[in-house]
Amino acid sequence: MNEENIRAETIEKPESSLELSLFQALRRLQQDAEMHAKRLARYGGLSPVQLMILQVLASERQLTASALSKRVSLTPATLSGQLDRLAERGLLSRQRDDQDRRRQWLHLTEEGRALQQQAPSLLPPEFVARFAALPEWEQHGITAALLRAASICGSRE
Incomplete structure (x- = not known):
């Protein structure tokens, strides 16, 4: 390699420097979120996603799973598993719509509401x-x- 090529390779492209800085910042946020998720799991055995589901349901009178999946940025399949786990613990209930039996409304139970109110911050x-x-x-x-x-x-x- 000649000297010019070596110099060109060592000069940082502005976008690569910015890309590295962005990645490092995102990684730090991810690490902090993972550490906090472990702390949250010690509280009532809830994952941050489960706690977020409870908080969204607490702020709404009722929601369908489809509306909830958009609010919490989860695919319907992933949300379904989370809802099953929360329902098994008695934290939420499902109720069929009177007019459209295909639709289910999700509600927090009293136990779910109490747990959500006492839970630590998601952050x-x-x-x-x-x-x-x-x-x-x-x-x-x-x-x-x-x-x-x-x-x-x-x-x-």
């Missing part, structure tokens, strides 16, 4: 405290950036 407490200390404009900016990043990731619609 690590350190993050919640630091985020709350930021100015409101910065909170909105971070939220918007994360939502936008999620919208461009993967093949979801």
